[in-house]
Amino acid sequence: MAERSTAVVAASAALLLLLLLSAPATADVAAAAANRYPPLASGLSFDFYKKTCPKAESIVRDFLASAVKQNVGLAAALIRLHFHDCFVQGCDASILLDSTPTEKSEQEAGPNLTLRPAAFKAINDLRARLDRACGGTVVSCADIVALAARDSVGIAGGPAYQVPLGRRDSLSPASQTAVFDALPAPTSNVTTLLRFLARINLDATDLVTLSGGHTVGIAHCSSFENRLFPTKDGTLNQWFARQLGLTCPAKGAVNTTVNDIRTPNTFDNKYYVDLLNREGLFTSDQDLFTDARTKPLVTKFAVDQQAFFEQFVYSYVKMGQIQVLTGSSKGQIRANCSARNPATAAGNDGDLLPWSVVETAVETGLVL
Ligand code: HEM
Numbered sequence: 107m108a109e110r111s112t113a114v115v116a117a118s119a120a121l122l123l124l125l126l127l128s129a130p131a132t133a134d135v136a137a138a139a140a141n142r143y144p145p146l147a148s149g150l151s152f153d154f155y156k157k158t159c160p161k162a163e164s165i166v167r168d169f170l171a172s173a174v175k176q177n178v179g180l181a182a183a184l185i186r187l188h189f190h191d192c193f194v195q196g197c198d199a200s201i202l203l204d205s206t207p208t209e210k211s212e213q214e215a216g217p218n219l220t221l222r223p224a225a226f227k228a229i230n231d232l233r234a235r236l237d238r239a240c241g242g243t244v245v246s247c248a249d250i251v252a253l254a255a256r257d258s259v260g261i262a263g264g265p266a267y268q269v270p271l272g273r274r275d276s277l278s279p280a281s282q283t284a285v286f287d288a289l290p291a292p293t294s295n296v297t298t299l300l301r302f303l304a305r306i307n308l309d310a311t312d313l314v315t316l317s318g319g320h321t322v323g324i325a326h327c328s329s330f331e332n333r334l335f336p337t338k339d340g341t342l343n344q345w346f347a348r349q350l351g352l353t354c355p356a357k358g359a360v361n362t363t364v365n366d367i368r369t370p371n372t373f374d375n376k377y378y379v380d381l382l383n384r385e386g387l388f389t390s391d392q393d394l395f396t397d398a399r400t401k402p403l404v405t406k407f408a409v410d411q412q413a414f415f416e417q418f419v420y421s422y423v424k425m426g427q428i429q430v431l432t433g434s435s436k437g438q439i440r441a442n443c444s445a446r447n448p449a450t451a452a453g454n455d456g457d458l459l460p461w462s463v464v465e466t467a468v469e470t471g472l473v474l
Pocket of ligand 1: 179181182183185186189220221222290291292293294299316317318319320322323324325326327328329365388390
């Protein structure tokens, strides 16, 4: 009997010890979950369309699951579209606006010329599907771009995550100069890249992590021929340089190659393995492994895909909140993502009445 009670006491003590030891671990997990996302910008929330268009997210996801099956490059194209939208004038869908007689589209500026038409078409197709399902124009074009980018990451094999929603669309595009001032060239080194990112409150961690978007997609010779001509960039792995030379035999070639030679269509950490092997495509990629400020994180991501995925979610959601327009007084929700809403007789800046009613109801918490 005495033996049995000693055993019970010992077992209870062991259980207590286990509980005590596991308490900090549980707290860590909760803290990690809390740190998974950056602070949300004022006016954005994860359930913004819960009442006004509850099916919005599943519509985007289902559409892309089948569209990416038809065209695997669409995922890369949409991931890049969100980046080019957010870096220039904030995530306001300004990249989608077509030229008008008085305003030139951002699409016509050099860095945007290689955005794929399929990405713009997918956004317009989603606009139509969402309008049918929501019973009107409820979801903004900027939110459609953010959701499409998120689902593209997931469909390509990357992490699943939630998107803060509630962005509104710009009334006009950024100027051509503003596009060049916001999007760094692929010939940039880390010092230049950090200078560009600092203007929009992104840091070296964000730079290394977001560059990981180059784990999918393609690039034209013009984007990396500076590394081949007139002389070969000494940081290029010899074998890789020869392969690039086959694709781009002379300056001015118009061919394309994949961004990540290991797994070109899969969203994984192999981009960082490429950099370790001096097989990064752009100067802006390879310099991340040359520069002492960014090299440690490149090395870490090359061996720890989970760490890359977690930081990618954080940095991409952070990027997705750059200078967002929120609240009914800023921007509008475009009925046609490629054009500003026509101004109404009431002179309400092109925001038609039914949308204002829906949005006002959302903001005041009314159930429609
Ligand atoms: C840090 C600075 C960056 C530079 C200098 C840069 C530059 C480029 C260039 C030059 C291309 C190829 C264009 C072409 O020749 O067709 C490209 C493609 C791409 N970029 Fe970036 N990029 C940067 C950051 C990002 C970020 C933050 C993302 C997203 C997280 C991203 C995602 C992509 C994707 C997915 C492609 C392939 C697009 C496709 O296949 O259509 N890039 N980038």
